[in-house]
Amino acid sequence: MKLTRRDVLRFAGGGLIGTLFTPIPWKLLDDTAIWTQNWAWLPKLPRGPISTRFSHCTLCPAGCTLRARCCNGVPVGLTGVPNLATKNGVLCAAGFASHHMPYHPLRLNGPRAYTGKDDGSMLIPVTMDATVEALGRKLRAAASATSGGSVAILDQRPGRALSRAYQEFLSGFQGGQYLVSPSSEDGTLRALRNLSATQCPPLGYDFENARTVLSFGAPLLDGWGVPEQMYRLFSDRSASGRKLIQIESSKSRTARAAASWLPVAPGTEAVLALGLANVIVREGLYSKDAERRIKDFPRYRDLVLRYHPHPVAALAGVDPDVLVDTARAIASSPSIVVSGADPAAGPADQTTEILVAGLNLLVGNVGRKGGIVYRRDVPGTDGPGYAETALHQVPDHSIAALIMDGMESGATFPHSLLKRKLVEDGGTVVLLSPYLSGHSAVADYLVPTASPWETWEEVPAPPGATSASFSLAVPLLPGREYSVDAYTFLKSLSKASGVNLEDHGSGESLLRRRAEMIAASKRGMVYAADGSEGKPASSFANGEAIWQSCADGGTWVDDAADASSKPEFNILGQLTDADLARSARMQQAAGSLTLVPFSTRAALSGATISPVMSKVFQESDLRMNGGTVLLNPKTALLFGLKNEDRASVRTKNGLLIARVLCDPTVKPGLLHAAVGPLPNGTPVADEEQSAGVLSLCTIQDDGSWRFTEATIEKV
Amino acid sequence: MEQATEKKSRFGMLIDLDRCTGCGACMISCAVENNIAPAEQKATTRTGVTWIRVSAMSNGAEFPATDTVYVPMPCQQCEKDTPCVAVCPQNAVDVDPQTGIVGQVPQRCLGCRYCMTACPYHARYFDWWDPRWPEGMEQTLNPDVAPRMRGVAEKCNFCHGRLHAARTKAAAEGRTDIAPADYVPACVEACPAHAIVFGDLNDAESEVARGAAHPHSFRFLVKLGTESKVYYRSERAWVRDNADAFRLA
């Protein structure tokens, strides 16, 4: 049979038509569409039994109670739990994604060391044993007389049992210093204790019962203290008679919700505090008891009488009538005067801190219900303990070896501050952290610790709490083989450096020991996470029972402290006339701006929050990625800038290329510069530079870095 | 056959702009609940996916008279001539007559983005990238919500997964109607300032229905006639006065 071209064509044509009557083409068509729904690279959803566990968030010092919905034991969703005891019942943005943290792309998966100190220095993997051995040597050398400095530990989450172990470890070194972050949340309380002439118990803010709260820049409604409490008390302006007065240069989230807002000129807060005191003293509104307790009252009175409200108001740029009303408001009922700033802006200058503390003393807020109340430490740590110093308050070049614990959660600080505190040749810095966070750039050694959800972690009372408390973050996930327990690491360090440290086993046994001490003290109440009534700690058989309750999400809360304590104070003791003179208006050179760093609590770098936080930082303009600067539209116009421009920001400390956004809530003349995460996927080296804004800041003599003169230019 | 009837609901929201502090908790809890992937490095405010987005709205006055409210904007669940429903060429968007919720069917979506141009609230988002989580993080995905593939439009559906859960629970307890407390979208549950109220607008006694009737309650772009079911509320007159249209700088 001969096959012609025609036959072939016929066969092909017929075959084609015939195929159309089979399911084949239609099935294929359908399958292509189904395939688009089931791409192999689409993530698969977890499958497995659903369970619920209670725990606490460890991303910031608030330590909010949460309920984790788990699939296969892995948390897949978090909810805030109203906690009757500690009043922390909501989660913040970062908290809602804290269960992503174990899978963070910036996780540190083994010990690392920098090859040197110069810019070309590289991060290389090292073994744990070599790290411990090298550090032991370095610690011994640092403790020797020739080092010119001492050994220090910077505890970024003070108040834990581990903190106590750190203190014990340090006591083995001559001049060992236990440091806390220059966090501003308890700055006023620390200032008050520093002013006391006699023994002063630990302090807390009694916001629940305060009638007036005067805040010198504290971001009460934007990540401060216990968020649930702050929102409940202050987010509704019409709430029952409670009054929030905000003193802040720009109209921040807190200022817009406050009952009144004083747009103070930057740097004149101390003068404003003196002006307020002036009204209170002249009108005789001060507490007569306080007059007795302030030992240098006559000198203080003479000083404040020099600051009449009118010139003060003119200098600070506020309405004199509002100033007088504010003074009367804080003097007329239980009030709290608190100073602060968001975590990147650091502490207020020392003069302001002292004068704000002085205002509290003047109106008799200290030791009064609805004011600043006394509290006790956790059982086992009562009584005279170890000195606790904020990093910015230690003498310059006094640290030869520094161990930094944890990631920066509550607050951060410029690397230049750390450099200034380290001995001239740089000393040795060790960072214990699960992530390559902002501070890893200044460390010589990086030691990976367990991430949240992988280890028992203690959640102590948040800063400013009215009583001590104890709760736990529960390990729902197995630990990684490369991460170390901070306490175990400390023990091996003590062995390597020849320091005596009592062995309590593991980090977990350290916490169980604390539960035992609480049980033994028979103080306080234990509240379950389900919101049921609290039970006295004394009704628990032993420490194990309290531990069990806390492991189920419960919280132990201490009893109220004895209020009869009457410590005495010297307000002006540490203040010199030169300090006061400096508190005059900041001199702003023509054509320059005042740079003020800002940030969001818990979100100080890309490593401290889940990548999904890009929703607020990168995928919307709700929060700012690091390196964004906010300017008043008028200021921007003056410098020829508009929204989304790129501009170079220059201070005497360096230069930064920033993204410009116009924001009418920023006071003209200010340059708000964001410290925060960079866009997802930014290389680690750049991520470490996210402290770029902070490197522009000038560190003042008192260690604060809030205001820096800067210029800006379009690029 | 026995017929189970559920009462007809019109789910809606009331957002108190005076209480909202712009913290962003709603946006993150939403992303976690609905398996919205983290941003790729190049993603921006304009290519990101946020089913609820909080934007700052200024009164336009100069400092210090300036005032700001934060406006959380989920899909407004328009009721009348729902703009995105009419335009979709292949019926990938629908309004559930039983709940009034505007739904999006990602498996049927062509990705033409016509619905996005139709939405005056910019509440619809396109998946410009494949959804990707860092390695291992897919274990933390919500097992109840399927992630969307690249190349489709997506938007808020009032946490539809939670509605299903509430219905399942009601059925297990022998009810046909869900208990209001059982169906609360993630953003409502998350709001630390309790600024968002959610419920059935058909139920005149519900907090949301009563709140929506308050003289200080309003809706954005109401004159477009879309009859959205997300109400806002503010004591600030300038917010209400400016809600109908964009403003000239």
Next chain:
Amino acid sequence: MDKQLIPRGLRRTSFTNFLMWLVPWVLMLGVGLYAIYLCLAEGLFHTNMDNRFAFGLWIYLDLTVIALGAGAFFTGFLLYILRRDELKSVINSAVVVGLICYSGAVAVLMVDVGQPLRAWFTFWHPNTHSMLTEVTFCLTVYLTVLLIEYLPIVLKNRKLRQIPRFMVFEFQLHKIMPVLAGVGTFLSFFHQGSLGGLYGVLQGRPFAYREALGIWPSTFFLFVLSAAAVGPSFVLLITWLVQRISRKQLVKPEVFRFLGKVSGILLIVYILLKAIDTLIWMNYTSPESGFAAYMFYHAGSFGTWILVLELVVLGLVPAVLLVTPKMRARPGVLVGAALAACCGIVVNRFVMTVQTLALPTLPFDAVLSYSPSWEEIATFLAVVAYGVLLYSLSYRYMTLFPQERDLYQSSWR
């Protein structure tokens, strides 16, 4: 081989020259195909479109190209239905241009949508209320019609005609041409209109929204009219361009003048109706939706100048020039006015697509700007390259201008 394919009696450049001419266009097509690969394989993040600028360069150019491609249906309509036989001299060229415009537009659309493999869903689960459904239906069917119309042009090729079966087929096709022209006109009427309706129905975009006449917004009719008006102008322009490039006279001058006249008359009607429509929109439609119309012209850089440019400078002026016999007798004016008319449509489609999306709606929205990425531009240029290639091949090997032979031979004698 090349020689044998070139229609008898026509003069064409050497094969080498022809290949040299093709090279840059092939390169352009290659770059564009790479860009298309990136968009399809990795995702549309390769474009600069975003959630608010959900439609970008591609949709804008699709609308423009389809409006300009209207020359195919309208010339067919005039020739086969209204029996204006002088248009026989350009109908083949018009069909090729139409085919290029439509197939190019559909190809770009397939890159533009996020899930091209689901494109057939529109036929399977159509939403009959959607303008886009109407567009998709008409576009695909009309593209088929254009292919059938293109077929006889191909089959008339010297070599192919040698196959008797093709010859018969071509002859049969020729007989049904008026039917196809009618179907094409009908389909074009709907999809040109629906493309206008695409924006006119956007209740949520008060800048684009227009009152409905029956079930269609006024933009439906304005788009049909404007496309019909510039279609002949574009045919004129392309023919003139081919004449310039090939340095040959291809059609008689009166054909040009006739195309110009048709364009001019329709343009006058269009501008009149568009003006009325704009006034109604400014005074009623827009204010009723809460947006005072003046706001749209004070936002960003979109001033009233754009309205004047579209309606007067590139609308009324070329229209008047084209309808005035004295003016259109001058070739320079004729071509210039046709170009202006086409530019007017380019501006109109820009206003409808780009300005609509750039303008804010919510009180906290800003005016947005958008500039296409290289992938978007390359993809579009690939369509241009494809068009030039297809037209060049058609021109070389097929008879696009039946008068060319006569004109050539008469000039030779």
